[in-house]
Amino acid sequence: MVEPRDPEASLPEHRLLTQDDPPPVQVLRADGRSDLLLVVDHAGRAVPAALGRLGLPESEFERHIAWDIGALGIGLHLSALLDAALIAQAYSRLVIDCNRRPGHATSIAPRSDGTDIPANVGLDAAACGARIAEIFLPYQDAVAAAIDARAAAGRETVLIAVHSFTPVMAGRVRPWHVGLLTNHDPRLGHALMALLEREGDLVVGDNEPYSLSDLDDYTVPVHGERRGLLHVELEIRQDLIAGESGQRSWAERLARLLPPAVAACRAPGAPPSPLRSAARPAIADPRRSG
Numbered sequence: 001m002v003e004p005r006d007p008e009a010s011l012p013e014h015r016l017l018t019q020d021d022p023p024p025v026q027v028l029r030a031d032g033r034s035d036l037l038l039v040v041d042h043a044g045r046a047v048p049a050a051l052g053r054l055g056l057p058e059s060e061f062e063r064h065i066a067w068d069i070g071a072l073g074i075g076l077h078l079s080a081l082l083d084a085a086l087i088a089q090a091y092s093r094l095v096i097d098c099n100r101r102p103g104h105a106t107s108i109a110p111r112s113d114g115t116d117i118p119a120n121v122g123l124d125a126a127a128c129g130a131r132i133a134e135i136f137l138p139y140q141d142a143v144a145a146a147i148d149a150r151a152a153a154g155r156e157t158v159l160i161a162v163h164s165f166t167p168v169m170a171g172r173v174r175p176w177h178v179g180l181l182t183n184h185d186p187r188l189g190h191a192l193m194a195l196l197e198r199e200g201d202l203v204v205g206d207n208e209p210y211s212l213s214d215l216d217d218y219t220v221p222v223h224g225e226r227r228g229l230l231h232v233e234l235e236i237r238q239d240l241i242a243g244e245s246g247q248r249s250w251a252e253r254l255a256r257l258l259p260p261a262v263a264a265c266r267a268p269g270a271p272p273s274p275l276r277s278a279a280r281p282a283i284a285d286p287r288r289s290g
């Protein structure tokens with residue numbers, strides 16, 4: 001008689017997460033009624049117990065290099081205010097950055113904003129592979145599965161990636177309160193920008209302080225652009241949303257402005273998606289390009 005195959009036998013040798021580690025993906029309101037799907041790539045700052053603290057002092061986990069300060073709070077409030085599904089990553093971007101193609105120079109960054117990350121230096125393929133397989137892919141697969149399930153149910157998805165940025169980077173003060181990042185399809189970004197500028201008290205960045213690109217971003221190019229979904233990547237300045245009251249007021253503002261911005265994109269006569277037209281630009285597949 002043949003012994004049943006050990007179910008663990010096919011798993012990679014380097015298993016990273018144990019039962020004591022948090023699951024990599026947090027999903028909230030999966031059946032929320034809103035067309036908006038909120039994704040927070042840099043929500044968390046957990047580190048698998050097996051990696052210690054990555055060789056870093058605890059103070060580094062208070063900094064923007066470890067996570068997007070305030071972004072999860074914005075996502076949670078927005079999810080509640082709009083009854084929108086939310087998918088968030090629990091692990092620090094210093095373990096693996098879930099908005100970078102695996103293999104990208106900053107996917108598992110050996111250095112970030114002046115800080116060396118000792119546990120990210122000289123990793124072999126198996127160690128990198130474990131972080132990809134157990135943290136990056138479950139998160140990205142959850143986003144893909146959520147969009148697939150909504151499509152199968154005949155539901156629209158508008159992808160909203162929630163990020164935050166540090167007010168000072170490399171000695172430069174950043175004047176924007178909020179930045180809207182788009183690349184091949186700026187429809188929702190432009191519609192939301194018009195509404196934010198009408199608020200009268202905001203400096204709004206158009207692809208500032210970062211721009212969205214096929215090579216240096218992952219979530220929006222893969223799930224938003226390649227599927228031709230309405231999308232925008234939000235960047236909110238961290239000093240405005242470090243505390244609960246700022247997170248709430250910014251979420252209330254966005255909950256007030258996002259639905260009319262989406263409606264403007266869907267209004268009769270509004271331009272169609274440039275990604276669904278015959279002149280569709282070639283978008284690199286970040287998962288295959290490295």
Ligand SMILES: [Zn+2]
Pocket residue numbers: 041042068162163164
């Ligand atoms: Zn981010």
